[in-house]
Amino acid sequence: xxxxxxxxxxxxxxxxxxxxxxxxxxxxxxxxxxxxxxxxxxxxxxxxxxxxxxxxxxxxxxxxxxxxxxxxxxxxxxxxxxxxxxxxxxxxxxxxxxxxxxxxxxxxxxxxxxxxxxxxxxxxxxxxxxxxxxxxxxxxxxxxxxxxxxxxxxxxxxxx
Amino acid sequence: xxxxxxxxxxxxxxxxxxxxxxxxxxxxxxxxxxxxxxxxxxxxxxxxxxxxxxxxxxxxxxxxxxxxxxxxxxxxxxxxxxxxxxxxxxxxxxxxxxxxxxxxxxxxx
Numbered sequence: 001x002x003x004x005x006x007x008x009x010x011x012x013x014x015x016x017x018x019x020x021x022x023x024x025x026x027x028x029x030x031x032x033x034x035x036x037x038x039x040x041x042x043x044x045x046x047x048x049x050x051x052x053x054x055x056x057x058x059x060x061x062x063x064x065x066x067x068x069x070x071x072x073x074x075x076x077x078x079x080x081x082x083x084x085x086x087x088x089x090x091x092x093x094x095x096x097x098x099x100x101x102x103x104x105x106x107x108x109x110x111x112x113x114x115x116x117x118x119x120x121x122x123x124x125x126x127x128x129x130x131x132x133x134x135x136x137x138x139x140x141x142x143x144x145x146x147x148x149x150x151x152x153x154x155x156x157x158x159x160x
Numbered sequence: 161x162x163x164x165x166x167x168x169x170x171x172x173x174x175x176x177x178x179x180x181x182x183x184x185x186x187x188x189x190x191x192x193x194x195x196x197x198x199x200x201x202x203x204x205x206x207x208x209x210x211x212x213x214x215x216x217x218x219x220x221x222x223x224x225x226x227x228x229x230x231x232x233x234x235x236x237x238x239x240x241x242x243x244x245x246x247x248x249x250x251x252x253x254x255x256x257x258x259x260x261x262x263x264x265x266x267x268x269x
Contacts, residue, residue, distance in 0.1 A: 016254075
């Protein structure tokens with residue numbers, strides 16, 4: 001059976017009272033300053049996360065011990081209106097370099113006026129996360145987010 | 161701040177509900193087990209479970225005299241809700257950062 005996209009994308013929208021250029025710049029240049037630090041995959045606590053400002057750039061976290069963990073790659077870099085990155089984190093909550101397992105996040109920045117910007121985010125191709133997970137055997141213990149991803153992947157795979 | 165479209169925010173935006181959800185991600189539990197693991201009363205746990213059930217994230221089954229709660233095996237719902245929660249938090253953090261950023265003028269050259 002071929003993997004048609006069956007899982008609807010996630011979407012989120014937020015409006016900020018800043019010009020579109022600044023919204024894009026804060027989102028990208030200052031990514032590590034606003035990303036919630038509890039959501040990270042490295043063994044060490046997260047010091048910062050970095051989004052390299054060009055297509056093909058890396059998207060990764062840096063731990064307090066200097067270690068690095070890849071989250072994905074920049075697919076589209078179109079300042080100040082559009083950004084697409086891959087999400088290459090698997091159900092074990094680890095970096096997964098296989099591009100066929102990559103879901104995608106598109107972020108669009110629209111100027112509502114000179115000092116207001118709407119930011120729309122879409123996390124799509126979530127089925128690929130499942131496909132990646134289907135390669136794994138068994139479900140291990142753990143807790144929280146990793147377990148949930150595993151549960152999700154197992155269930156979605158069983159339904160395929 | 162407008163976070164319309166971020167479904168799941170209401171369900172997992174509450175810290176107690178999130179804690180219950182994460183405990184159930186580890187293993188199925190009764191209300192009593194959840195109340196023991198958390199600093200809230202049984203009746204508060206029951207109220208949160210009702211919200212999570214209504215939202216489709218949690219299901220329950222009677223086993224003898226006990227009622228066991230677990231995450232909805234339709235994990236798609238649960239995963240989407242959880243990722244939604246992360247993105248909602250991330251976008252809120254972004255908005256705060258954007259609005260706090262200094263009004264640095266564009267370089268004139």
